[in-house]
Amino acid sequence: MKKATTLKISLIAGLIACSTLSVLMPNVSYATDFTEKNKQITYTTALPAISVTGFAERTVSPDTASITIGVVSEASTTADAKIANDQAMNVIITNLTELGISKSDMKTSSFSITPNYTLNTDKTARSITSYSVGNMLSIKTHDFTKLSNIIQTATDSGANQIYGVRFYLQNDNTIKDELTAEALRNGKKQASLIASSLGLHLGDVLSVSVSDYSPSYNTVNFEKLSMRAADSRTPIEEGTLKITATASLSFAIRQ
Secondary structure (H helix, E strand, O other): OOOOOEEEEEEEEOOEEEEEEEEOOEEEEEEEEEEOOEEEEEEEEEEEEEEEEEEEEEEEEEEEEEEEEEEEEOOOOOHHHHHHHHHHHHHHHHHHHHOOHHHHHHHEEEEEEEEEEEEEEOOOOOOEEEEEEEEEEEEEEHHHHHHHHHHHHHOOOOOOOEEEEEEEEOOOOHHHHHHHHHHHHHHHHHHHHHHHHOEEEEEEEOOOOEEEEEOHHHHHHHHHHHHHHHHOOOOOOOOOOOEEEEEEEEEEEEE
């Protein structure tokens, strides 16, 4: 059996483009199976190929912030807990609307009713002692200067749950498409460079796969958010986001 010859080279060139070379030479193997009724011979070969990975990235500023606030109310009955919760949420929504937040940018993200239990004296059984109603509201804004006021208004209005601020790019499809095309170009460029450097000729594309990643990030500490909101002079900074695209390509080697 003749073993495959594999050569690997790592390169970084162009605009944040990395390529890994894998040149595969023909691999031939035989398998025989002799029985009284059957004689089987298997022949396989791997085509010579160059495999590369192109990479592209771009740093952008987010254009949207989302914050989730809510109220958890507890009472001896579900009806009383829900009444208290509805009243608190109505006050929060009214005050946020007066702050300039459109109702179309506010939506309920979760609603729950949960029984609360306690163990009996001998700790062999438990019974329901009260009920908690939770209502979470997701608020979206493109004006980051309003974030501190949103948090302050919500907490002053009775919100006792805050799940941080999430910054993201609302429509990143165009950037993703541009980065994918750039990653493909970078990969092909590196494959051509590798082939010419080794005295080879690049052939047809044998395989291609692409992926992209568009992150968001959170500020999740309730106490820190509340402290920042308490001082309207302290802004909540949006920072930047790094969007990336990767393209893996395999090219045949022309004889």
